Amino acid sequence: MQKIIVCLKRVVDYNVRIRVKPDGSGVATDGLKMSINPFDEIALEEALRIRDRGLATEVVIVSIGPDDAQQQLRTGLAMGADRAILVQSTGELEPLAAARVLLKLVVREEPGLVLLGKQAIDDDCNQTGQMLATLWDRPQATFASKLELNGTVATVTREVDAGLEVLEVDLPAVVTSDLRLNEPRYVKLPDIMKAKKKPIEIVAIDSLGVDTSPVHRVTKYDTPPARIKGAMVKTVDELVGALRDRGVLA
Amino acid sequence: MSRVLVIAEHDGEHLNQSTARCVACAVAIEPGGTDIVILSRNPGAIAAQAAALAGVTGVLTVTNPANGPALAVVLAPQIASLARDYDVVLAPSTTYGKDLLPRVAALLGVPQLSDIMTVTGPRTFQRPIYAGNALVTIEVPDGVKVVATVRGASFKPVGGGNAAPIRAVELPATLPAHTRFVELRTGKTDRPDLQTARVVVSGGRGVGSADNFALLYKFADRLGAAVGASRAAVDAGFVPNDMQVGQTGKIIAPELYMAFGISGAIQHLTGIKDAGTIVAVNKDGEAPIFEIADIGLVGDLFQVIPEIEKLLR
Ligand SMILES: Cc1cc2nc3c(=O)[nH]c(=O)nc-3n(C[C@H](O)[C@H](O)[C@H](O)COP(=O)(O)OP(=O)(O)OC[C@H]3O[C@@H](n4cnc5c(N)ncnc54)[C@H](O)[C@@H]3O)c2cc1C
Ligand SMILES: Nc1ncnc2c1ncn2[C@@H]1O[C@H](COP(=O)(O)O)[C@@H](O)[C@H]1O
Numbered sequence: 324m325q326k327i328i329v330c331l332k333r334v335v336d337y338n339v340r341i342r343v344k345p346d347g348s349g350v351a352t353d354g355l356k357m358s359i360n361p362f363d364e365i366a367l368e369e370a371l372r373i374r375d376r377g378l379a380t381e382v383v384i385v386s387i388g389p390d391d392a393q394q395q396l397r398t399g400l401a402m403g404a405d406r407a408i409l410v411q412s413t414g415e416l417e418p419l420a421a422a423r424v425l426l427k428l429v430v431r432e433e434p435g436l437v438l439l440g441k442q443a444i445d446d447d448c449n450q451t452g453q454m455l456a457t458l459w460d461r462p463q464a465t466f467a468s469k470l471e472l473n474g475t476v477a478t479v480t481r482e483v484d485a486g487l488e489v490l491e492v493d494l495p496a497v498v499t500s501d502l503r504l505n506e507p508r509y510v511k512l513p514d515i516m517k518a519k520k521k522p523i524e525i526v527a528i529d530s531l532g533v534d535t536s537p538v539h540r541v542t543k544y545d546t547p548p549a550r551i552k553g554a555m556v557k558t559v560d561e562l563v564g565a566l567r568d569r570g571v572l573a
Numbered sequence: 574m575s576r577v578l579v580i581a582e583h584d585g586e587h588l589n590q591s592t593a594r595c596v597a598c599a600v601a602i603e604p605g606g607t608d609i610v611i612l613s614r615n616p617g618a619i620a621a622q623a624a625a626l627a628g629v630t631g632v633l634t635v636t637n638p639a640n641g642p643a644l645a646v647v648l649a650p651q652i653a654s655l656a657r658d659y660d661v662v663l664a665p666s667t668t669y670g671k672d673l674l675p676r677v678a679a680l681l682g683v684p685q686l687s688d689i690m691t692v693t694g695p696r697t698f699q700r701p702i703y704a705g706n707a708l709v710t711i712e713v714p715d716g717v718k719v720v721a722t723v724r725g726a727s728f729k730p731v732g733g734g735n736a737a738p739i740r741a742v743e744l745p746a747t748l749p750a751h752t753r754f755v756e757l758r759t760g761k762t763d764r765p766d767l768q769t770a771r772v773v774v775s776g777g778r779g780v781g782s783a784d785n786f787a788l789l790y791k792f793a794d795r796l797g798a799a800v801g802a803s804r805a806a807v808d809a810g811f812v813p814n815d816m817q818v819g820q821t822g823k824i825i826a827p828e829l830y831m832a833f834g835i836s837g838a839i840q841h842l843t844g845i846k847d848a849g850t851i852v853a854v855n856k857d858g859e860a861p862i863f864e865i866a867d868i869g870l871v872g873d874l875f876q877v878i879p880e881i882e883k884l885l886r
Contacts, residue, residue: 343707350707417684447702448687453675462646462752465672482814483668486759493751502821503808538684540712547708553867559880565868571829571850573886
């Protein structure tokens, strides 16, 4: 296979605890640490391993986002991606719009495999990969914990509620990563230096001819009701007593 | 009045309880009617179970050998063609619904809502973002079909006793040659299902090994409980992936959740927010899980569990 495309979304780092703005108009993200969506980092790691086994020649990373998303693309290049594409967009896209934008690039680049994260940890939608596969009219294998390539066929083990499901799909295909697909590498300093020379192509979102205006209307943001800290007990007797008092233990 | 189509989840024989939770969400929309569609190679028994659910006005069955293994790529076009007669299409926010529904939405050319928690109006819904650290209210404009997955833990399954009419529909299903089902590997147990159990006993990295999990299984069996785990316990290979509770595992709402050797990372807590009573046993008194536990005990799980067992009647 020639090319693998990996989709990287810039999101608030998973270790950061976000807050809803007091007026309910949004989530305060200014000044917070931003990272590659953890699932996408796993997707990229998988693509790099496939390329390094000689099964693909090029790994292209794509992000739709603000100019600052170049930071995450630089990190992806430092991890080992060959080149990057940034589709400039200031607003948040609905997953269907993101999938339509990604489709434009997929049609242009003709990859043998497109890897995405199973979900972005900001919107938690878990939709984009499935939508892209549908629009592209190619197979999908979501929530992958194992990916094996054999010529033009991928065998994918998927984490499903009942256990593990194995699918066989013909390439080109869309695969979305689950957490246990691999453990991403750490970026080393020399790689960061090398990555500075790798190209990032900037694409204006308007040039793609996709209507990306949101269809759904967000009316407000709320802070979820917090669970109230309960009582600490000192002994197992007290613990069992407290459970019986609550009527949850016979 | 809107008409709702609920996509049934089943394993070929039994209707998954997530379907009854979807119906509860459908009913909250106060629709003109709620139909359930069952796509299967042999829908008979499942249709009867669906027809019994309170609030259901009709059950549609689509019989096709191609609908045996639930492949999103096969099911989605059938659902999309049925969806033309409905204003709202709902599926459970399980791995089945999450895999399938975005395809339906893409075929219909409408955005999808994920994980409805609350119906706040006929066309407005609340859903979690940022691992449940914020809730967003979304309004679907008039004329746009509502296509949404339903967060099961937020809705109590509707009861039974109904006898809705069952109707077979014929739909052309094209079997795409490009996607082939190979196998489903399930660790079948006699324990209650994690997503529907009244009591869940859960272990984390603190349990230490797969062998040590035997202690939790034994304890769970005494309580008639399901067993869950943190991601760290799954990653370490102590237990299989289908036991993971949390943002990227299962979201559950048991009456009683007992966490042993789990620190309480935000991604884990997202999965248990709606539990009735949360018990935490951890040897570190500073563990964040104590911030949300109803009953906390600082202690060594290997001592605490046998002691609790001794006190059980
Ligand atoms: C994108 C993303 C998604 C994630 N999704 C999930 C998810 O769905 N579910 C999930 O669980 N995690 C998830 N995580 C991981 C999460 O951040 C934590 O790393 C994980 O939950 C930690 O598991 P743990 O509490 O078992 O382990 P640790 O944090 O290592 O905690 C182990 C605890 O055991 C205690 N302990 C040790 N020995 C004993 C003993 N003998 N007796 C009593 N207590 C003991 C320790 O004091 C410690 O508090 C996700 C992470 C990311 C980045
Ligand atoms: N703006 C974006 N830029 C690049 N990739 C994206 C973007 N939005 C979504 N994706 C990809 O789609 C996956 C699922 O996102 P979501 O459907 O929003 O949960 C992510 O893990 C990314 O791989």
